[in-house]
Amino acid sequence: MSNQSRTWILIGLSVLIVIGVALILVPLLTPNIALDFLTPGPTALIIDQSDLPYPAVPRITVGDAQTALELNQAVFIDVRSEQQYARGHITGAKSMPLNELESHLTELNKDQPIITYCT
Template sequence: MDNLYLIIAAVIIVFLFLRRFSTANNKAIKNLTAEEAYELIKSNKDVVIIDVRTKDEYMKGHISGSKSIPVGELSTRLSELQKYKDKPVLVHCASGGRSPAALRILLKNDFSQILHLKRGLMGWNYGLK
């Protein structure tokens, strides 16, 4: 019985790793460091920043100009983002754990310029609003 639990745990760990790895290496998604994201935001006024953390997390501090769309609501709020399908969309969460789910939703819905803030706000040193 102990072996069964170990096998189940191993399968779950592999599944979670592969899910995260699949978005990290997807060529349709550009992973950015905090520095790269900051420079892009400064230089490109078309960048749409999507914060997929909870509303409470967002209220405690967020990147200036970002839109709060928690990852659990993204599928039902895609209509708000339709006008940005061909613009750069930068997605982030707190640490990079939740944003891959949002990236998959955007990919599935044909967003053409998906950007991902690696490490989420953990790596962000440029101030929050």
């Protein structure tokens, strides 16, 4: 092997070593920047609502419901059975099982947002 070939091999190995060291050190020295590409960002969830019951009824995101709960901006109605409600429910939610909901409608304020849930 000629001296020129050895020189190019050594240069190539040196470049690979420098790249390898950089790939190891950059994430260690700048973890927030280096790992940003690994952190999943927000994703939009598109749901076809045409098959949902009552398509004219507006729906909100879980985040918006959480905000309404924290700011006391809505009444939460649990439409599950009394037994399911007793096992656990959103704090402050009223129990109005779906099969009894119509008889409880007069208890609700029409001017206050109402959020119903069943899971």
